[in-house]
Amino acid sequence: MNWQEFFAMGGYAFYVWMSYGITVIVMLVIVVMPIVQRKQFLRQQLLRLKRQEKI
Amino acid sequence: MFLIPKPVGKFFHRMASPPHFYDFTSRLIPWLSWIFLFLVVAGLYGGLVLAPADYQQGDSFRIMYIHVPSAWMSMFVYVMMAVAGGIGLVWRLKLAEIVAISSASVGAGFTFIALVTGSLWGKPMWGTWWVWDARLTSELILLFLYLGVIGLYGAIDDKRTASRAVAILALVGVVNIPIIHYSVVWWNTLHQGPIISDELRPTVHISMLWPLLVMAGAFKIYYVIAMLQRARAELVVRERNSQWVKALLESK
Numbered sequence: 001m002n003w004q005e006f007f008a009m010g011g012y013a014f015y016v017w018m019s020y021g022i023t024v025i026v027m028l029v030i031v032v033m034p035i036v037q038r039k040q041f042l043r044q045q046l047l048r049l050k051r052q053e054k055i
Numbered sequence: 056m057f058l059i060p061k062p063v064g065k066f067f068h069r070m071a072s073p074p075h076f077y078d079f080t081s082r083l084i085p086w087l088s089w090i091f092l093f094l095v096v097a098g099l100y101g102g103l104v105l106a107p108a109d110y111q112q113g114d115s116f117r118i119m120y121i122h123v124p125s126a127w128m129s130m131f132v133y134v135m136m137a138v139a140g141g142i143g144l145v146w147r148l149k150l151a152e153i154v155a156i157s158s159a160s161v162g163a164g165f166t167f168i169a170l171v172t173g174s175l176w177g178k179p180m181w182g183t184w185w186v187w188d189a190r191l192t193s194e195l196i197l198l199f200l201y202l203g204v205i206g207l208y209g210a211i212d213d214k215r216t217a218s219r220a221v222a223i224l225a226l227v228g229v230v231n232i233p234i235i236h237y238s239v240v241w242w243n244t245l246h247q248g249p250i251i252s253d254e255l256r257p258t259v260h261i262s263m264l265w266p267l268l269v270m271a272g273a274f275k276i277y278y279v280i281a282m283l284q285r286a287r288a289e290l291v292v293r294e295r296n297s298q299w300v301k302a303l304l305e306s307k
Contacts, residue, residue: 006103012115012179015118035288
């Protein structure tokens, strides 16, 4: 089997790759979002803590 | 509690402590990520490359390797959410409440994936993106239940109160789970019947079956990773005034 044949998916390329593409995007967003939010929150808290110490 | 072995009880007792949970999950997640990666590479290689094209559906059946695991997980995660919510409701465990709400976004994602991939599979096979039949409609209701849980949690400022409200909503919604599962048996539907749990008809060849089971394992590990990440984010916000979060900040 060559690559072209593989990507063609027997004529169902659009349906198959759309499904896999959307799945990858949704799963990535769901796992990355909380990591970004947690880091952002901790950074904010750290800044707040430092400001309090100055005062 | 006499039915639970002592080390297991001890483990859960320790996990109920927020700093221990935070520390333990930070060390657990890398291991889980490697297992997930291994399973997903093996499952995709088996499903997209090794498995032969279906004699009726051609290569379109390969959507099954994400559609079926995500549909299974959409129901599994809901039950986990309801059980964790129930535990939080009865024993007021903060971490059970957090596990419950952290499951909601992951479950909503799985439900969304199941609906979209089902639609993309239905178009070439049934000739339509969508039908209002029992299986599809009950799965759509599941998505609304998840979104309802997330919305309700966000709408109530006091997170302890929000968790209690969410747990009750989640527990009431559990009735939908058997309806989804048996919908293809109870009603006439375009959706095909069960192929795995029906032991009278072992209709799937092993070369097509093993990648499906491996993908199901991968999706289950993914759920644990994503739920724990959400829980960690939720935990630091809820515990922002506690000593351990302050210590965590100072160590940076």
